Amino acid sequence: MSTTTETTAIAPPAGALTVEPVRVTVPKHSVASELRAIRIVWRRDLIRFVNDRVRIAASLVQPLLFLFVMGSGLQAISSAGTHGVDLKTFIYPGILCIAVMFTAMFSAASIVWDREFGFLREMMVAPVRRSSIVIGKCLGGATVASTQGVIMLLLAPLVHVPYDPVLILGILGLQLLLAFSITAFGVMVAARIKQMQSFFGVMQMVVMPMFFISGALFPVAGLPGWLAVLNRLDPLTYAVDPMRRLVFGHLSISPAARAALDPGVTWFGWHVPALLEAGMVLLLGLVMLAVAIWEFSTSE
């Protein structure tokens, strides 16, 4: 960060004195003013994201490593179990999920950042509801993360997944949903955690296990008992599973391969419908959003 030395404007410019002041008024709070606040908080996240190309590139590294390095590296030893399906194709739905997860996490982290650099205060003293700021933030994180998801989506042909309008729309919808929920989770955590290091510590502690347990990298049938239980308790499972069903529904592979690689999540033998799974992710996101709003509204 460079600084410019003070060279100009020691005395107020004379011209400024002669103009009649433009007077503005701040209206009483209304639905319209709250929507405007939500929109500007959302837009700020977008502006900052677009300006920060390094961040765009950096958050692509991890998903790309998983997809191409792990996918290609383990291909030889896994080919027996995948019924001829490329391992990259198999883990692609999981990668679509984690790509937005990491970005959403970064978006939420900016609240901690804003607190450290004081900007949070500017938003907190504005004559708008705290809920508008939190909602704007969650929508911003969801949008930014989904943009990142689109980049991963473009890679589909490289892993033998076809471009299909229905598939693309479905993937985008699921990514938006997941990104929203993860941002809400991050904002909820950021309300309590005031330091960047601790925030990332907590996120790593929660997000990495969630990712590994979710089944992003393995089929969720025939797991050892302890892992099956953890898997069914992991919220991310219910984002990865519908994503995989969606992608596999658009692949031309053998029924045997489908059954082995995309078994679907079951509760005591009952196949959980994809819509219910997505609904659970949404509900969880909304609950965390409510907690985040409550936390920010009760703090001074």
Place this chain on the structure above:
Amino acid sequence: MASEAQPADGRAIEVRALAKTYREVQAVKGVDFDVAAGEVFGFLGPNGAGKTTTINMLCTLVKPTAGSATVAGHDVVRERDDVRRNIGLVFQDPTLDSYLTGAQNLKLHAELYGIESSLVAPRMRQVLTMVGLWDRRDTAVGTYSGGMRRRLEIARGLMHSPRVLFLDEPTIGLDPQTRRSIWSYIRELQQREQITIFMTTHYMDEAEWCDRIAIMDHGKIVALEAPETLKAQVGTDRVTIQTDDDDAAIGALAERFGITARISEGAVAFGVPEGEHFVPRLFSELGMPIRAVSVSRPTLDDVFMSYTGSTIRDAEEDQSKHRNRVMMQMMGGRR
């Protein structure tokens, strides 16, 4: 508390027995004062005297433990949003988004405050011109100098035409030249926008810019007057004379005028009321040659000294221990 010159009409701020306690530490111990509309009101005191806590209560950022306050006619506890719509804030610590440009920071502020869209651009131009940043509006704030950032914060605080502008240590950490320029903006602005300015400072020389000053020490207001009145209350001017025989001069002063003088920085120094009227008498009646003489008016440092018994720097050193304790209490107090 000293007697105060009560404003006859429109009061911008009314404070009655306002107090704040963090656990068992009393940061503000019940203060009363009024600020007239259009006044530049200064809050002076060492760090830890309770200035920032008071300002935070008036800005609705901290809830008072006791007492009441209205700002722009609205109660700071019951009508929090109404207060916020009518005040501008410039904090001690920066609150800009350094990744955005100056214009983007102001635009964001205008949107958060719901300013009518058609007025955002002309108003932005006006406030940015006023602080001399119009030409730099499209540069990221990260590239601004400290003084430019502070000016941008002031411009942003004005963006929504507040009736009262709160400035918490607006010139802290800036070089003297930039401090002067910030002050000339503040005075200009008070005239142009007819707004009330409430500010805190612990620079004695800056208090001279204010219409009235409240001196705060240990959570209480110990004096509240115009700077000139405060200085007059100290009463004495400081006279220093140089003679060939300082000891004889001190003796003569005591004998003929009943003045206790002492040697200070190589000269004989003493305090008398109306020093410039005393000097002619001194020449004619001292009975010994005087080589040089100087008379200086009391400074606000002297005022602070006379009200608190210590200079502002001594007071800060004394209080740094106490302050650390208060800080810890405050941190603990927030869950």
